Amino acid sequence: GDSVTQMEGPVTLSEEAFLTINCTYTATGYPSLFWYVQYPGEGLQLLLKATKADDKGSNKGFEATYRKETTSFHLEKGSVQVSDSAVYFCALRLTTDSWGKLQFGAGTQVVVTP
Amino acid sequence: DAGITQSPRHKVTETGTPVTLRCHQTENHRYMYWYRQDPGHGLRLIHYSYGVKDTDKGEVSDGYSVSRSKTEDFLLTLESATSSQTSVYFCAISEGDTQYFGPGTRLTVL
Numbered sequence: 001g002d003s004v005t006q007m008e009g010p011v012t013l014s015e016e017a018f019l020t021i022n023c024t025y026t027a028t029g030y031p032s033l034f035w036y037v038q039y040p041g042e043g044l045q046l047l048l049k050a051t052k053a054d055d056k057g058s059n060k061g062f063e064a065t066y067r068k069e070t071t072s073f074h075l076e077k078g079s080v081q082v083s084d085s086a087v088y089f090c091a092l093r094l095t096t097d098s099w100g101k102l103q104f105g106a107g108t109q110v111v112v113t114p
Numbered sequence: 115d116a117g118i119t120q121s122p123r124h125k126v127t128e129t130g131t132p133v134t135l136r137c138h139q140t141e142n143h144r145y146m147y148w149y150r151q152d153p154g155h156g157l158r159l160i161h162y163s164y165g166v167k168d169t170d171k172g173e174v175s176d177g178y179s180v181s182r183s184k185t186e187d188f189l190l191t192l193e194s195a196t197s198s199q200t201s202v203y204f205c206a207i208s209e210g211d212t213q214y215f216g217p218g219t220r221l222t223v224l
Contacts, residue, residue, distance in 0.1 A: 004156075032211050034212070036215075042217065042218075043204055043215040043216055043217045043218050044157070044204065044215040045215070046212055046213075046214065049211075049212065051211065089156055089157070093211060099145065099162055099164065099170070100145055100208040100211065100213065101147070101159055101162065101172070102147075102157075102159075102213055104156035104157045104158075105156050106154055106155060106156045107156050
């Protein structure tokens with residue numbers, strides 16, 4: 001079945017360090033891919049998305065490129081801040097799914113220290 | 115902000131009691147979803163809805179039922195709560211190819 005695999009956390013970084021969170025997927029067809037972020041005590045917010053191969057999503061200094069050949073959608077940020085401490089979720093949506101259901105990874109907690 | 119509210123935000127209940135969680139949206143979205151969030155599992159889909167009285171089961175629907183008698187309200191009911199249903203519950207709506215989430219309800223079943 002369709003699935004999303006994320007690297008396990010927590011990932012602990014110092015401020016201004018480079019962040020990478022790996023995400024790979026298994027899906028029939030060509031899904032749309034998403035990164036959501038959840039700050040402490042809050043709901044999920046869409047961070048970025050990509051809908052086809054080689055698309056790059058970007059927002060708030062974060063980037064992810066849809067790589068069909070490696071079935072990956074890794075999230076990167078060049079210089080993290082303490083305010084980036086959160087849980088990050090990778091998710092996919094099959095384009096053939098008329099209900100728009102999402103399949104989520106387990107989430108990766110990121111802790112940024114001053 | 116997609117105009118989604120959830121109530122209550124926090125609830126503590128006892129095993130065997132019925133519980134209803136409410137999701138309310140103000141922008142007439144057709145698609146609505148209920149998820150539960152548990153450590154190590156991410157978010158898992160419980161039920162979803164296309165419109166009034168049009169609902170279907172997700173991957174973890176056992177022990178849950180839903181109702182949607184108005185477009186703006188999507189109710190999730192635990193008929194007889196169990197400790198395994200202690201979780202954080204999120205409602206979402208779909209706009210285009212993107213889902214937007216409510217603030218969540220933290221439910222504890224003792």
